[in-house]
Amino acid sequence: MNVSKLFKMMMAILFISSLAFPFTATADAASTSSATVTASNLNVREKASDKAKKVGSLKKGTKVTVYSKTKSGWSEIRYNKKKAYVSTEFLKFKKKVASYKRDTSKVYVYKSNGKKYTHSSTGEKYNKVWTIWNLKGAGESWKEVEKETGEGYYIGWPESEYFIALGYPLKVGAKWESWDGSNTYIAKVTSMSKTVKTPAGTFNKVVEVKESNGSTRYYAKNVGLIKAFVNGKKTSELVELKKKK
Known part of the structure; x- marks a missing residue:
């Protein structure tokens, strides 16, 4: 050497x-997190509201990437390559490792x-x-x-x-x-x-x-x-x- x-x-x-x-x-505001659906069938909506148009649903155990969370209890995801929202209440987030x-x-x-x-x-x-x-x-x-x-x-x-x-x-x-x-x-x-x-x-x-x-x-x-x-x-x-x- x-x-x-x-x-x-x-x-x-x-x-x-x-x-x-x-x-x-x-935490970086632009960071994403991983989560798993806990509800039997979780509604996916066009906007962060239970009155918004339903664009689909996710079965229990489905893994999703969450891009942001609202104060009103909604998580932004991607559904069919488009921005959509699901209720944060029915998501289990993966613990981040340091x-x-x-x-x-x-x-x-x-x-x-x-x-x-x-x-x-x-x-x-x-x-x-x-x-x-x-x-x-x-x-x-x-x-x-x-x-x-x-x-x-x-x-x-x-x-x-x-x-x-x-x-x-x-x-x-x-x-x-x-x-x-x-x-x-x-x-x-x-x-x-x-x-x-x-x-x-x-x-x-x-x-x-x-x-x-x-x-x-x-x-x-x-x-x-x-x-x-x-x-x-x-x-x-x-x-x-x-x-x-």
């Missing part, structure tokens, strides 16, 4: 705390050993699965890739190695085996209720992960890892998070 590649890999380990979003997470992926609409700035590094992404994919991130700083530039599945959150390098940053499902006491660029180690969740402050904001309900290699990392729910220590010394911290211009 050449020196340049080793440097990039080690910097990526230090910057594993680079996946963050400021303050406590809030995500720790970086937000590709943001530019992250981290400080490590007195130097600043930026992380940005166009949202492009590597092998149709991994999101590509561009890292720059201290006269160096390189790429990282990341993906998130039901088994964990992964960080790696194109056409190279990868490791598990977080093993899912997360709970206090959960353990998994990972890799620090040269050796394997055991990571363990020691808390899921920390409050952590960085120059980028204050994060609540933060997950604390301690590793057998002496590292401690902090991830915010629906945010990402925001700070990292090695043997008690801070190695990386999010100092700025901004929208792309």
